[in-house]
Amino acid sequence: MKVDHDEMTPDEPYPVPEAMRALDDVVAPDSLRLAIAEQVAGAGRTQERHRRRLRLRLGGALAGAA
Amino acid sequence: MARLDPQALVTHLDRLYRVAWALCGSREEAEDLVQETAARVLARPRQLRGQDELAYLVRALRNTFLLSRRTASRRPREVATLEQAEPVDVRASGGLGPEAAVEARELFAAIAALPDDFRLALVAVDVAGLSYQEAASLLDTREATIASRLYRARERVARTLTPAPGGGEGNAAPRSLR
Numbered sequence: 001m002k003v004d005h006d007e008m009t010p011d012e013p014y015p016v017p018e019a020m021r022a023l024d025d026v027v028a029p030d031s032l033r034l035a036i037a038e039q040v041a042g043a044g045r046t047q048e049r050h051r052r053r054l055r056l057r058l059g060g061a062l063a064g065a066a
Numbered sequence: 067m068a069r070l071d072p073q074a075l076v077t078h079l080d081r082l083y084r085v086a087w088a089l090c091g092s093r094e095e096a097e098d099l100v101q102e103t104a105a106r107v108l109a110r111p112r113q114l115r116g117q118d119e120l121a122y123l124v125r126a127l128r129n130t131f132l133l134s135r136r137t138a139s140r141r142p143r144e145v146a147t148l149e150q151a152e153p154v155d156v157r158a159s160g161g162l163g164p165e166a167a168v169e170a171r172e173l174f175a176a177i178a179a180l181p182d183d184f185r186l187a188l189v190a191v192d193v194a195g196l197s198y199q200e201a202a203s204l205l206d207t208r209e210a211t212i213a214s215r216l217y218r219a220r221e222r223v224a225r226t227l228t229p230a231p232g233g234g235e236g237n238a239a240p241r242s243l244r
Contacts, residue, residue, distance in 0.1 A: 014217040017224040020192055022170040028083040032097045036075055036104050043072045043108035050110045 070112040074119040075104050081120065081194060082127055088189045089131045091178025103130040117200075124194045125204050128186070176226040180219055187215035188223070 028036075075082070082103070086096035107126050114122050177185060177193070190201035191212065198209045198216075205212065 013213060014220040014224075016192055017220055017227060019169055019173050019227050020223070022166055022173055023084055023088075023193060025166065026084050026087070026170050027080045028100070029097070032083065032100060033076075033079060035101055036079055039101070039104045039108055040072045040075055046108060047072075047111050 068114045070107065070114055070119060070122055072108055074123060075107065078120050078123055082123055085124055085127055085189055085194050086131070087174050088177045088185070088193045089128070091175065099127065099131055099134065102134065103127045106130060120194065121196055121200045121204065124190065124196060128204065172227060173223070176223045177219075179226070180222060184215050184219035184222065187212050188219035191216055192220070 079100070082100050083096060086099040086103075087093060090096045090099055103123070103126050107123065112122070117125070177188060180188065186205055187201060190196045190204055191198065196204065198212050201212045202209045
């Protein structure tokens with residue numbers, strides 16, 4: 001590994017503070033979980049519209065080239 | 067080329083929420099940030115371009131965060147403090163009580179108070195769980211720089227969570243270890 005001369009860094013990494021393990025127990029609230037689930041469910045429709053537009057554009061380009 | 071499965075947002079939601087909270091320092095802003103990121107990501111099909119889904123989503127979250135911060139730059143910036151820390155949702159099955167919840171919100175406040183470079187490195191590696199290589203790619207820097215920033219970020223977080231000198235326990239253990 002290259003040494004970063006911009007900053008003096010000890011050779012050994014600083015251990016992860018024990019307190020940071022508490023982060024693993026933090027979970028998204030139900031309201032956010034529900035909102036994201038709805039967004040994901042709607043994404044299928046949105047992305048299908050996007051693909052349809054691309055197909056139409058491609059079809060138009062091919063027809064124009066023929 | 068592999069595409070992002072929209073379900074990845076659901077799969078990684080808890081981690082994304084933690085990353086957002088650590089970036090914003092506010093629970094409400096974290097929720098908004100995750101939703102805004104999801105809206106942007108889901109607006110059209112996304113190519114992963116060699117990244118794994120989590121790295122892709124963390125990058126999108128970080129970009130959305132930076133964009134929103136630039137947009138809001140005229141407003142005074144709110145910095146979370148320990149006094150402003152909010153209640154935190156924790157897994158009931160984890161057997162964690164109020165003390166663990168307090169530790170978690172103190173920790174978020176400590177992370178949010180870090181300088182940007184240190185905070186982004188710590189969030190990428192320790193909160194998001196990215197490798198040094200992925201973090202370096204995300205932050206457009208070298209792995210050695212990530213290691214250096216991470217060292218200082220962890221050191222500061224540990225120091226913040228350790229009571230002032232006088233306890234006689236030197237420089238190591240955060241409060242939760244006692």
